[in-house]
Amino acid sequence: MDAGNSIHSNIHRYYGESNPATQENFKGSKNLGYLNSAQALADYAEILIHIKEKNNAVESPIIVIGGSYGGMLAYWFRLKYPHIALGALASSAPILYFDDIMRQNKITSAISQIFKEASNKCYETIKQSWSEIDAAASRDRGLTKLSNTFKTCSELRHSSELKNYLESLYMKAAQSGQPVVQRMCESIDETPNQGEDGTLNKIFAGVVAALSDDTKCYVNPSSSLAFKWQRCSEILMPKRHGRSETMFEAVPPNQMELMTKECQSLYSVTPRPHWLTTYYGGHNMKLILKSFGSNIIFSNGLKDPFRHGGVLEDISTTIHAVTIKDGGHCEDIFPNAGTDSQWLATVTRDEYKIIQKWITQYDTDRKSSSD
Amino acid sequence: MDAGNSIHSNIHRYYGESNPATQENFKGSKNLGYLNSAQALADYAEILIHIKEKNNAVESPIIVIGGSYGGMLAYWFRLKYPHIALGALASSAPILYFDDIMRQNKITSAISQIFKEASNKCYETIKQSWSEIDAAASRDRGLTKLSNTFKTCSELRHSSELKNYLESLYMKAAQSGQPVVQRMCESIDETPNQGEDGTLNKIFAGVVAALSDDTKCYVNPSSSLAFKWQRCSEILMPKRHGRSETMFEAVPPNQMELMTKECQSLYSVTPRPHWLTTYYGGHNMKLILKSFGSNIIFSNGLKDPFRHGGVLEDISTTIHAVTIKDGGHCEDIFPNAGTDSQWLATVTRDEYKIIQKWITQYDTDRKSSSD
Numbered sequence: 001m002d003a004g005n006s007i008h009s010n011i012h013r014y015y016g017e018s019n020p021a022t023q024e025n026f027k028g029s030k031n032l033g034y035l036n037s038a039q040a041l042a043d044y045a046e047i048l049i050h051i052k053e054k055n056n057a058v059e060s061p062i063i064v065i066g067g068s069y070g071g072m073l074a075y076w077f078r079l080k081y082p083h084i085a086l087g088a089l090a091s092s093a094p095i096l097y098f099d100d101i102m103r104q105n106k107i108t109s110a111i112s113q114i115f116k117e118a119s120n121k122c123y124e125t126i127k128q129s130w131s132e133i134d135a136a137a138s139r140d141r142g143l144t145k146l147s148n149t150f151k152t153c154s155e156l157r158h159s160s161e162l163k164n165y166l167e168s169l170y171m172k173a174a175q176s177g178q179p180v181v182q183r184m185c186e187s188i189d190e191t192p193n194q195g196e197d198g199t200l201n202k203i204f205a206g207v208v209a210a211l212s213d214d215t216k217c218y219v220n221p222s223s224s225l226a227f228k229w230q231r232c233s234e235i236l237m238p239k240r241h242g243r244s245e246t247m248f249e250a251v252p253p254n255q256m257e258l259m260t261k262e263c264q265s266l267y268s269v270t271p272r273p274h275w276l277t278t279y280y281g282g283h284n285m286k287l288i289l290k291s292f293g294s295n296i297i298f299s300n301g302l303k304d305p306f307r308h309g310g311v312l313e314d315i316s317t318t319i320h321a322v323t324i325k326d327g328g329h330c331e332d333i334f335p336n337a338g339t340d341s342q343w344l345a346t347v348t349r350d351e352y353k354i355i356q357k358w359i360t361q362y363d364t365d366r367k368s369s370s371d
Numbered sequence: 372m373d374a375g376n377s378i379h380s381n382i383h384r385y386y387g388e389s390n391p392a393t394q395e396n397f398k399g400s401k402n403l404g405y406l407n408s409a410q411a412l413a414d415y416a417e418i419l420i421h422i423k424e425k426n427n428a429v430e431s432p433i434i435v436i437g438g439s440y441g442g443m444l445a446y447w448f449r450l451k452y453p454h455i456a457l458g459a460l461a462s463s464a465p466i467l468y469f470d471d472i473m474r475q476n477k478i479t480s481a482i483s484q485i486f487k488e489a490s491n492k493c494y495e496t497i498k499q500s501w502s503e504i505d506a507a508a509s510r511d512r513g514l515t516k517l518s519n520t521f522k523t524c525s526e527l528r529h530s531s532e533l534k535n536y537l538e539s540l541y542m543k544a545a546q547s548g549q550p551v552v553q554r555m556c557e558s559i560d561e562t563p564n565q566g567e568d569g570t571l572n573k574i575f576a577g578v579v580a581a582l583s584d585d586t587k588c589y590v591n592p593s594s595s596l597a598f599k600w601q602r603c604s605e606i607l608m609p610k611r612h613g614r615s616e617t618m619f620e621a622v623p624p625n626q627m628e629l630m631t632k633e634c635q636s637l638y639s640v641t642p643r644p645h646w647l648t649t650y651y652g653g654h655n656m657k658l659i660l661k662s663f664g665s666n667i668i669f670s671n672g673l674k675d676p677f678r679h680g681g682v683l684e685d686i687s688t689t690i691h692a693v694t695i696k697d698g699g700h701c702e703d704i705f706p707n708a709g710t711d712s713q714w715l716a717t718v719t720r721d722e723y724k725i726i727q728k729w730i731t732q733y734d735t736d737r738k739s740s741s742d
């Protein structure tokens with residue numbers, strides 16, 4: 001390509017600043033019906049074709065790269081638009097975390113384990129906090145008090161808002177690895193357990209420790225609106241039962257019923273637990289991708305609890321699993337400027353080599369097909 | 372599979388009797404927005420998964436089969452849902468008939484050639500009929516008279532309704548091969564050219580000859596409503612310029628402009644000439660499918676003018692082009708009970724063998740992946 005290599009970054013529709021749905025109309029399926037992964041992929045298709053045409057680079061190969069949900073999108077884009085993307089690097093993409101593909105609570109167990117290793121006391125405090133949050137919420141003016149204790153951005157309407165927030169905070173902390181968890185647990189452990197709200201004060205200290213200093217409030221429902229809709233309409237990650245212990249709230253037996261109720265009251269939609277695997281597949285991944293597919297790298301850090309939802313074994317000669325021994329979530333695509341570690345350099349060099357090979361093969365095929 | 376093989380036939384949404392849009396509301400994009408090929412494929416995905424579950428045959432391989440537009444759907448389904456369909460037989464699927472993939476008017480030239488071979492006089496009559504239809508329509512009470520001459524099902528609103536009908540009738544006749552064309556041309560040639568409407572009477576005689584006796588009227592707009600919408604919203608098959616002569620109306624230089632006007636007035640939508648190749652690909656087919664794809668048969672009859680929009684060469688060891696020497700449109704999947712020809716038997720046996728091979732390979736892979 002004469003113009004040299006170029007890198008483009010696309011923002012998913014309804015995320016970021018250019019958002020067709022304002023907070024007010026972020027409610028009904030009428031305004032949100034166009035917010036889903038398939039429509040986002042179609043956007044990328046249009047955008048990438050446009051960029052190629054604009055740069056006179058119609059024949060140039062495109063490699064799509066993403067991490068976490070973005071990693072799933074990169075993989076799905078290669079699946080659905082192989083004529084546009086020559087290959088995909090899907091970093092920390094828990095594509096097996098859907099429907100009934102993965103039957104165990106491996107991810108939440110792994111997260112719990114990280115907290116337990118940091119401090120057993122901390123693990124126990126978190127484990128017992130869920131029922132105390134519910135108890136506090138059910139007291140007289142409980143939600144108001146709870147909102148004050150946790151300095152929420154707006155008054156809580158239900159204890160589940162706080163619990164969901166905490167749950168995803170613990171998940172994110174565990175993704176970033178031991179240091180954040182350590183920091184949280186130190187704060188949780190060091191805060192004295194005094195009075196009725198003892199446990200809650202400890203938990204809040206953990207929240208503060210996890211986040212940067214310039215946060216003015218916590219639990220901001222509007223920032224997670226888009227993903228909340230997607231969880232209700234397509235990307236349902238069921239909580240699992242399983243034998244291993246976790247520090248998270250026990251999965252209620254009527255989980256789907258509760259979820260359905262919540263989604264119906266929020267958006268008047270009913271969750272579709274099987275849609276994602278119907279549209280993108282997921283069952284028998286190895287068998288399916290081996291015969292239909294090529295040029296994909298699934299990379300996972302072996303310290304990242306979400307690796308349990310990822311692909312950790314090579315599938316074919318062009319579908320690779322790259323595991324990163326001491327790696328966390330998405331570390332290969334967002335390298336910390338600070339930790340210029342040897343292993344990370346090796347991994348990204350390996351990934352680069354694989355991608356180079358795809359491009360070389362493409363050039364060879366292109367020449368022979370135009371002969 | 373214990374239950375033995377089973378065959379299921381699905382009807383495309385909005386076609387057939389179970390139709391969410393009645394003729395009255397077959398107008399705006401509000402009722403028709405769910406009518407498109409991608410939604411139809413998603414229906415098939417849901418239905419096929421449901422059938423497998425119901426029959427306790429989750430692991431059984433599925434082969435999708437279709438002809439013409441159905442052949443495109445079969446191919447697209449294998450592309451987009453390889454985790455559901457193990458393979459596809461796409462018969463007479465003109466998947467290269469879109470956007471600018473095929474730059475020449477090969478298909479209309481081939482159709483014209485079939486008519487010319489049947490009778491040069493007939494070819495010339497058709498060729499000059501287009502302007503005579505327009506002239507007749509523009510006379511005083513012209514559309515009423517034209518409607519009477521052609522026994523239309525409802526009064527024509529524009530001469531283009533009749534011209535589009537005739538165009539697709541000639542296309543269909545040429546698909547079914549020489550006998551129908553011969554019959555039409557004999558009627559056209561034998562009808563005397565008398566009076567002002569001489570050519571029109573001849574053309575109408577051709578229409579009658581092409582269709583069965585029990586047709587009470589001709590040009591029925593309601594029967595083609597669904598496809599008309601799809602033509603406006605996604606499946607745009609542009610008419611081509613090209614050096615070869617055709618008997619069809621000359622392509623107007625402002626073709627897209629006219630089409631846009633018509634689609635906007637009918638449905639308030641603007642045609643998207645590039646969408647289909649953006650979503651399903653089509654450019655550099657061989658190069659793309661060679662590296663990403665497997666288990667597809669493209670079959671084409673070499674007497675079918677639509678073969679020019681099809682894949683006529685093998686692409687890989689599992690993506691085959693089957694050409695049928697004396698075959699017409701879709702003849703391998705809809706064999707005439709009468710013509711129990713040797714070559715047709717050979718072709719379908721070959722196709723069967725290829726599909727058997729896919730299934731055997733799948734069984735082997737499945738066993739080794741569960742070891």
